[in-house]
Amino acid sequence: MKLKIENLNKSFRDNHVLKDINLEVSSGEIFGYLGRNGAGKTTSIRILMDVFQGDSGKITMDGEDFDPSLYKIGYLPEERGMYSKYKVGEQLMYFAQLRGASKAQAKKSMDHWSKEFEIEKYLNAKLETLSKGNQQKVQITQAFINEPDILILDEPFSGLDPVNAKVFQDALVEYIRGDKIIIFSSHQMSYVESFCNDIAIIDQGKIVLQGNLKEIKKKMGQGKLRLRLGEDKDLSFLAGRDFFLDEEDIILTLKPTETKKSFLQNLLDMGVDLLAFNDYLPSLQEIFIQKAGDKHEAV
Amino acid sequence: MKQFKTVFGFELKNMLRSKTIIISTAILSIIILLATTIPTFMLWFSPGGDSGDEVNSGFEVLYDNESLEEALSGEFGKSDYTDINSLRAAIQKGEIEAGFVIHDFYDYTYITYDSSSSSMEQFNFEDKLRQLSQQRLFRQEGIDDAKVYEILNRPLKAESVTLGKDAASGLIIGYAFILVLYMLIVIYGTSVATSVAREKDSRTMELLITSTKPRTLILGKVAATGLMGILQVASIVLATLVGVFVNKANYPPIVFELIKDSMTLDTMMVYLLFSVLGYVLYLFIYASLGSLVTKVEDVNSAVAPITMLFVIAYLVASFAMQFPDNGIIKVTSFIPFLSIFTMPIRYGLTSVSLISLLSSSLIMILTLVLFAELSIYIYRFGSLNYGNRVKIRDIFKSFK
Secondary structure, eight states: OEEEEEEEEEEETTEEEEEEEEEEEETTSEEEEEEOTTSSHHHHHHHHTTSSOOSEEEEEETTEEOOGGGSOEEEEOSSOOOOTTSBHHHHHHHHHHHTTOOHHHHHHHHHHHHHHTTOGGGTTSBGGGSOHHHHHHHHHHHHHTTOOSEEEEESTTTTOOHHHHHHHHHHHHHHHTTTOEEEEEOSOHHHHHHHOSEEEEEETTEEEEEEEHHHHHHHHHTTEEEEEEOSOOOOGGGTTOEEEEETTEEEEEOOTTOOHHHHHHHHHHHTOOEEEEEEOOOOHHHHHHHHHSOGGGOO | OHHHHHHHHHHHHHHHTOHHHHHHHHHHHHHHHHHHTHHHHHHHHSOSSOOTTOTTTTEEEEESSHHHHHHHHHHHOOOSOSSHHHHHHHHHHTSSSEEEEEEETTEEEEEESSOOSSOHHHHHHHHHHHHHHHHHHHHHTTOOHHHHHHHHTOOOOOOOOOSSOOHHHHHHHHHHHHHHHHHHHHHHHHHHHHHHHHHHHTTHHHHHHHHSOHHHHHHHHHHHHHHHHHHHHHHHHHHHHHHHHHTGGGSOHHHHHHHHHHOOHHHHHHHHHHHHHHHHHHHHHHHHHHTTOSSGGGHHHHHHHHHHHHHHHHHHHHHHHHOTTOHHHHHHTTSHHHHHHHHHHHHHHSOOOHHHHHHHHHHHHHHHHHHHHHHHHHHHHHHHOOSSOOOHHHHHHHOO
């Protein structure tokens, strides 16, 4: 399955929230959808889920107009919320049925996922009586229930302890094998880095970066080197160069006239005490800050 | 439709299990059962036997002179007191409740400790004294007093024919209708608004609107809340019927006659039609207003405008009970938010033409459809907006 959003625009009165959004999400891999608070993530997700419609633009699935009612969609919103005074099991059944499952299907799916996320013993308890972590697992179960074709997860890891995070991670990896579309949004960049092949960064309603994460890193690191020096810290070679420090390392940009080889030769000739000499691959965190940070933070 | 059933079933099931609703229904039913038993209780506490002639039971009479005592003691008994002071003292000590000092055949003093606004004892005493004094005078003049009374008390044969409706007979049903419908709308209106606001407050709304259409959600919720209210009223009506049936023998027959006269099938249908349509109309508006706030505690201020309108409708209804033929009332019986009360009242108490009834019903139905759509729109708009309270103004601006 290939979900494609083309030139999507949305305004709320005078506020132009989404500006010519273009996205491409393929099934079988986890898509990282990143953006700061208020960048337009939730609005675009809501349009995808047909809560409201875009002002212009097109959404297609495998080239055909996308009709959300034909697909099962699971959603874990960032703002968590379920009925605190009702029993967990009843709510899970309710949400599954609202999304089109029959009673029997809902029951079967609930049994499966509550076992997977280890909440089966809480099905008869009221949600408010559960610990925060367990409530979080109920919310996650809610998103997986009814085996959605498209699973949208907004900050799924918040509130999970490392053990539960691992359980969830495994479930996610297992789930993606079933040729599903998963859109994963988080501010915890380490998770996105470890999961997602493709990412998109949205900033002030515009997609500012999109593509394969490895390629993006490679591209953004082009012409840059990561150096680590030994005891003898003679930094005179840095004079007049574009560089910054990343903890112990020096991240340095080559001059247009230089090659990696000629620069290394120079360093060796100057007798610099070099411990490591690598291509520089920026972390997702750095990429994000560069693309979606405030203007004065931009590199 | 399937999802409507899901929402409806979920909402209804959770309301039926709500302790507040179960307890309030139980308490109301018990109160109604007790209230309908009042005539029976009254019989238990009223003194047994006919006490009509014993005017002076618990009372004492003092005569100013012997001739008076001679003439009246046959009726009021001899006096145990010699003077007014000893009589006063006895009353003061609470030995007796009250006393009458008879000065002359047409002149007496009534002495009591605490005086109530209408004393039956005094009334009965005075009546008897006047009768005895009149008899005495008739005899003195040689007139046959029995004849005189026969002439004075000769009954008139009177018959009244009402061609339209008898307003008096519809009053009991009318007042019961206003009271029940008022309670129903205020309680369940607020309840549906709170329920919507709670979903927003707890952010459950986010999941709901991404799982199904807002239209389905509000329709299911209004239908479930509406039915719950009707079930509660039904259980209270049942309690009333049981109470009245059990205590039937102790009710004055006039009550049943009045109810029977006004309980015609067509009147009941009109009451039912307008109350159900009006009830649903108000519920939709309450539900949509509940979606405008983000906190449950703001619900009251959000629903204040519609509650205010409804209170006006209630006041107009009370006025209509007294003046069902008033011109203003006639006009209000075509205004949907008010006609919920005034059309059934007019129909119950006066004669309303079929064409008026049908046009008022039609206006009501059209308004209901219009406001249901508007409520769905407001709900859709409100349910998506968090943060500041949404103003109706913003919603109208969003119409394109």
